[in-house]
Structures are given as structure tokens and as C-alpha cells.
Amino acid sequence: RIKSVKDLSGVGQAVLNKLNESGYSSLESIAVASPQDLSTVAGIPLATAQRIIKEARDALDIRFKTALEIEQERASVKKITTGSQALDGLLGGGIETRTMTELFGEFGSGKTQICHQVSVNVQLPSEKGGLSGKALYIDTEGTFRTERIKAMASALGLDPKEVLQNIMSIRAINTDHQIAIVEELQDIISKDNTIKLVVVDSITSHFRAEYSGRENLAVRQQKLNRHLHQLVRLAEIYDLAVIVTNQVMARPDMFYGDPTVAVGGHTLYHVPGIRVQIKKSRGNRRIARMVDAPHLPEGEVVFSITNTGIRD
Ligand code: ADP
Ligand code: MG
CATH class of the missing domain: 1.10.150.20 (5' to 3' exonuclease, C-terminal subdomain)
Structure with missing residues (x-):
């Protein structure tokens, strides 16, 4: 054996x-x-x-399975609460394990706030919407903030210091570094089965910056694809949730035909997973729209970003 x-x-x-x-x-x-x-x-x-x-x-039992076996496996997919019942509802209960969830939207829409909140919430016990797990946070834009983590943790009655200790964050300097980090994840995660969430915030920023221009498009797409598929496989094999963020223009239609915007299309449509668009609304209100999920209806809900985190 x-x-x-x-x-x-x-x-x-x-x-x-x-x-x-x-x-x-x-x-x-x-x-x-x-x-x-x-x-x-x-x-x-x-x-x-x-x-x-x-x-x-x-x-590892990675093979053809009957639909019945697959149904039984799907039944064991776990969900992490976002802090908003409406957003959880849109997601079919929360952020799923074994799946990559893409949050896309314009600057300031709240993608990073959701990533912070889920990194805290994954630590909650299951009866409170968590997985009693740890988070790995790959920060490519330098926007990871412990202040936000502490505020969110305190609001949930968790010990902020303990919550900080269960989030491991790394700053990815460029695409090669980002790719190398994800390649190393397999090793880290196989040695620590309490890791239940991997965040890449943002998945696309380095790729866009380093491979700008039409002549670099094919290579960028190829590298990004491979990177994304590695993350999807991690989610599937280790039964963990992966969240990636993707900043897009407020009005992508304005740039229709411009390859630097159209990369990966508007979203990362070529990789399996769940895609949610986040849009600004009035004040601290935000709109989340389910764009593409294999098993969830399209729809829109409203949630808020508050000082204590994501709420209805
Ligand atoms: P994105 O990652 O999509 O660019 P962010 O997740 O960084 O956007 O969201 C930024 C927004 O989050 C800010 O514009 C603000 O509205 C809200 N926000 C950030 N910190 C706080 C806070 N401490 N209290 C309330 N709202 C906050
Ligand atoms: Mg951000």
C-alpha cells in the first residue's frame, strides 16, 4: 500500500x-x-x-466516481460565514471549501475587507459559521491590516491576539514570487491540516503590471491559468476554501476590445469556481452579484462594510 x-x-x-x-x-x-x-x-x-x-x-482516491459518491462528497463541503446573512445566502451558505471563489470589483468595493473577515471567521467553531481553522493570506498589494483583523475579532468576542496568530500572511513581491509561494503551499498545507482558508489578494495585480501590453498577453494568460489551477487543486485536495480577488474597471464595457483590460475576460472565467461581483452602493452599502456558479442561481444582495466588519 x-x-x-x-x-x-x-x-x-x-x-x-x-x-x-x-x-x-x-x-x-x-x-x-x-x-x-x-x-x-x-x-x-x-x-x-x-x-x-x-x-x-x-x-489519494482521485479517480472517476459515481454520481452518488460525488453527491456524498459534495454533502461534506463546508461553508464559512462572511458575516452577512444576505451574502451567505447568495453564496449558498457561505464561502465553500473545495472551491475557488473569485471576488471581482472596482477599487474600494470591499474585496479586501471580505478577505479579512473570512480570515477571522474561518477560526470560529462550526456552530458559529467557521471551521475552527487557520488562514493563509497572500497579500500582493500591501493592504493586509492587523488593525482590521483585531477589530473584527473583538466584535465576535474572539481573543484578537489568538486570531492574529492563526493568520499567516506573506507579501508577494512580483508574479514569480507569487507563483513560488503557491507552489510551496502544498508542502505547508500537507503538514498542517488546520489550514482551511487560502486568500490571494489580489490574484491579478502583479500579472497586469508585469505583463502589460499586447505582446505579453499570451504568456500572461498561460502563467495566470496555471497559477489559478494550482489553487483550485489545492482547494479540492485539502478540502479548504480559496478566495482570490480581481480588481476590474468600474465600466469594463468602456474598454471593450482593449486587451489589457480584457485579459481573462472581465473575470477569470476559464477556471472552475464561483465568481461574485462586488459593487459600491450608497455609503457603506455594497451590492454582491453572483455571476457564475456551477450550482447557484444568479442574483444580487446588499450588505455593509462597518467598522466591525462585514454585516447585513
Ligand atoms: P477593495 O479591496 O475592493 O479595493 P477594500 O476592501 O479595501 O476595497 O474596501 C475599502 C472600503 O472599506 C473603504 O472604502 C471603506 O468604505 C471600507 N472600510 C475600510 N476600513 C473600514 C473601517 N475601519 N470601518 C468602516 N469601513 C471601512
Ligand atoms: Mg483590496
């Missing part, structure tokens, strides 16, 4: 060392690897890489 990487057929000590050095130290990380990557880093033939990926997937 295959329990760890060394049990995979054809993985001797030399290959094992190379895999470890490259961060492929768990069955999960191998199951989600690309055969090309694995072949290159371990110095093994492509066919061998494909075989050990398959063995790792089999060992």
Missing part, C-alpha cells in the same frame, strides 16, 4: 532526494504535479513521471 512518496514504484533514494529538494515531498504534491515538471526536476523519463502521478492519485 502506498503511504508516502518513497512507496511509489521506481522511486529510489536518488529520485526521492531530488523530489524532496524540489518540494515534491508529499503524495498530494505529486498528485497535482505536471508530468513535465516532475520529469525535469527528478531527472526521470516522462512516462515514469506520468506513472507515479497516477499512483499518487490512486492512493
Whole structure:
């Protein structure tokens, strides 16, 4: 029976060392690897890489399943409350595990506030809408604020210091760094099953800045796609929630035809997941619109951003 990487057929000590050095130290990380990557880093033939990926997937039960089995698995998807009943309702109960949720909207719409709130709420016990879990927060814009975390934690009667300790944040400097961080996540998460939320705020800003211009479009799209799919697989394999934010123009229609805005379309439509648009309304009111979910109706709700966090 295959329990760890060394049990995979054809993985001797030399290959094992190379895999470890490259961060492929768990069955999960191998199951989600690309055969090309694995072949290159371990110095093994492509066919061998494909075989050990398959063995790792089999060992982890990643395979065709009956719809009944899938229904049973879906029933075990967990939800994290956003702090607003209306927003939770729109999301079918809250932010789901095993799924990537994209929040897109213009500057100041509240994407970052929601990310902060869910990083606090994931720590709540299940009867209060959390998962008694920890959060990993990848901050690409330098907008992560402990003050907001503390205010949100206190409002829920949680110990602010404890809540801060259960959120690990890292500032991603550029796209390569952002990509490398996500690649390392597999290792971190496979060693700590209390991590139940991964936030990338924002997923697109570095990509937009570094790959601006028509000539860079294809490469940007390819890199971003791969990055997003890695996050989706993390969510599925480790049963955790992934939230990514995506800043878009207030009126994307104005820029119709401009490739720098149209990248990934208006949203990240090419990756599986749930997409929610956040729009400013009057004062602290915000409108959330369900744009694309495999199992939820389209719809709109209103919520508020307050000093104590996201509320109805
Ligand atoms: P985005 O990430 O979508 O650009 P943010 O999540 O940063 O937007 O939201 C910024 C908005 O959140 C501010 O315009 C303000 O309305 C609200 N906000 C931020 N901090 C507080 C606070 N302490 N009290 C009340 N509202 C706040
Ligand atoms: Mg923001």
C-alpha cells in the first residue's frame, strides 16, 4: 500500500532526494504535479513521471466516481460565514471549501475587507459559521491590516491576539514570487491540516503590471491559468476554501476590445469556481452579484462594510 512518496514504484533514494529538494515531498504534491515538471526536476523519463502521478492519485482516491459518491462528497463541503446573512445566502451558505471563489470589483468595493473577515471567521467553531481553522493570506498589494483583523475579532468576542496568530500572511513581491509561494503551499498545507482558508489578494495585480501590453498577453494568460489551477487543486485536495480577488474597471464595457483590460475576460472565467461581483452602493452599502456558479442561481444582495466588519 502506498503511504508516502518513497512507496511509489521506481522511486529510489536518488529520485526521492531530488523530489524532496524540489518540494515534491508529499503524495498530494505529486498528485497535482505536471508530468513535465516532475520529469525535469527528478531527472526521470516522462512516462515514469506520468506513472507515479497516477499512483499518487490512486492512493489519494482521485479517480472517476459515481454520481452518488460525488453527491456524498459534495454533502461534506463546508461553508464559512462572511458575516452577512444576505451574502451567505447568495453564496449558498457561505464561502465553500473545495472551491475557488473569485471576488471581482472596482477599487474600494470591499474585496479586501471580505478577505479579512473570512480570515477571522474561518477560526470560529462550526456552530458559529467557521471551521475552527487557520488562514493563509497572500497579500500582493500591501493592504493586509492587523488593525482590521483585531477589530473584527473583538466584535465576535474572539481573543484578537489568538486570531492574529492563526493568520499567516506573506507579501508577494512580483508574479514569480507569487507563483513560488503557491507552489510551496502544498508542502505547508500537507503538514498542517488546520489550514482551511487560502486568500490571494489580489490574484491579478502583479500579472497586469508585469505583463502589460499586447505582446505579453499570451504568456500572461498561460502563467495566470496555471497559477489559478494550482489553487483550485489545492482547494479540492485539502478540502479548504480559496478566495482570490480581481480588481476590474468600474465600466469594463468602456474598454471593450482593449486587451489589457480584457485579459481573462472581465473575470477569470476559464477556471472552475464561483465568481461574485462586488459593487459600491450608497455609503457603506455594497451590492454582491453572483455571476457564475456551477450550482447557484444568479442574483444580487446588499450588505455593509462597518467598522466591525462585514454585516447585513
Ligand atoms: P477593495 O479591496 O475592493 O479595493 P477594500 O476592501 O479595501 O476595497 O474596501 C475599502 C472600503 O472599506 C473603504 O472604502 C471603506 O468604505 C471600507 N472600510 C475600510 N476600513 C473600514 C473601517 N475601519 N470601518 C468602516 N469601513 C471601512
Ligand atoms: Mg483590496
